[in-house]
Amino acid sequence: MKKVNLKNNPKLKDIRKVFITGTFTFLPIAVTISLVFWLFNKVDYIFRGPLERLLGFPLYGVGIIITLLLIFLTGIFATDVLGKKIFKGFENVMYKIPLVGMIYSSVKQVVDAFAAKKGDGFKNTVLVQYPSRGIYTLGFVTTNSPSFINEHTGEEGVFVFIPTTPNPTSGMLITVPKDEIIYLDISIENALKIIVSGGIVAPKENLGSCKIE
Template sequence: MNENHQKPFRAAILRGLGVVLPPLLTIALFIWAWSMVNNYILQPVDWLARTVVVAAISDISDTQTETANYRISEQGPYIPQVVFQRVEDDQERVLDLSFATAEEIYDRYVTLVYLKPWLVAVVFMVVFIIALYFIGELLAAKFGRFVFSQIEKIINRIPLIRNVYSSVKQVTDFLVGDHDMEFNQVVAVQYPSAGIWSIGFVTGSSMRGVREHVGEEMISVLMPTSPMPATGFTVTVAKNKTVELDLTIDQAIQFVVSCGVVVPYGQLCDDASPEQQEAAVRDSVEAILEHKTITSESTDESTG
């Protein structure tokens, strides 16, 4: 296959990746988030609940009693026949009853009868959402904000942890924050030097001292960085030196995250039809991906 035939083939592959990757990455992100919640919250809570239930209902005796009437081994303790029978009938065969202890049998019994995995997951999600709601309401109150600020002060005094916490908090605040309240206008500003135009978000009026010194209306603008607009720089500029853009906050964020590839149709310079505009955006993405592929291949050849 010569080079001329490789280009259409590669373009088709890249076009397919452009269609498949967004939903796959979205699904992967939600799976990752669920895995985090499951591993670090749900599983510990499930283990604690099983431990409490086992301690409350267990009937283990070294001698045969009216209720504990089944001996699990020749030297083992007695447990109720109904408990052993329920675990023995378990179709999943998670537990090897030949070597299982009485505590392990009860633990499996509680899982089968009281704390079924699907039921635990549903109840946990309901309780988790309710807990998040009350935490949000608490933080909206003065006392809640005070307690949270004191906790943050303690965290910010711990070396290393404070750096990680502040970075994570910036990202989470950006993802779950109310951007419409934080940003009220998208503008273009000559930044970081004259002649270089960058997109920014107007966050409010500047400080009075700056306005009085300059003698004209000043505004504060957040200049986001690509591809992570949760970070950036705050600058104070004269309002008459900015250009208001007819963009929504979401459109501006998409432009920044895509490093300028995703341009709203209304802002494309071409006087083209929507189909042509869409093709222009798609071709730009393919060109970037193809450039990355060629660069990677060149790097591999040079290192090889």
């Protein structure tokens, strides 16, 4: 009986290649769809749950529709002169509530930083040695560290936000001495692409030293 060499069989190699290609093509699609459906169900249930308990039958999709309408109406209202004053008053109330004010202020500042177009959010993309010496991590300069911190460290520092992968809106805030920061000539948008993709998407930019005052 003739022995078949499976390793050198061209047909089996083609099947293996097709299967691997299919796996790596299908996997990101499947993960994306799963995350979208998970988020959809979470947001949808916020409003769907109470309505279903009230009416006694399922209402899939109504929650996400209501959420989108609320976002749209909030946007319209917030761009109006009267709406801006009302939201400002609402924010002032939120800031005065213990714990709630701290959470709201922190979340708002992070969201504003990611949404900022020019100079109001992150200032620079940088490399810092974090969490230990010899390990370099991408981060974003937010502002100079206050004097009460500099007095304890004995040197001038800056606040650097270290985002996490794949969700860059969460992360760590650290203080780094100015002379230990490596400023990179790469946009914050492209740096975020690197972080979100886990380094898979690496824009071809000149990573030279560049500090934007």
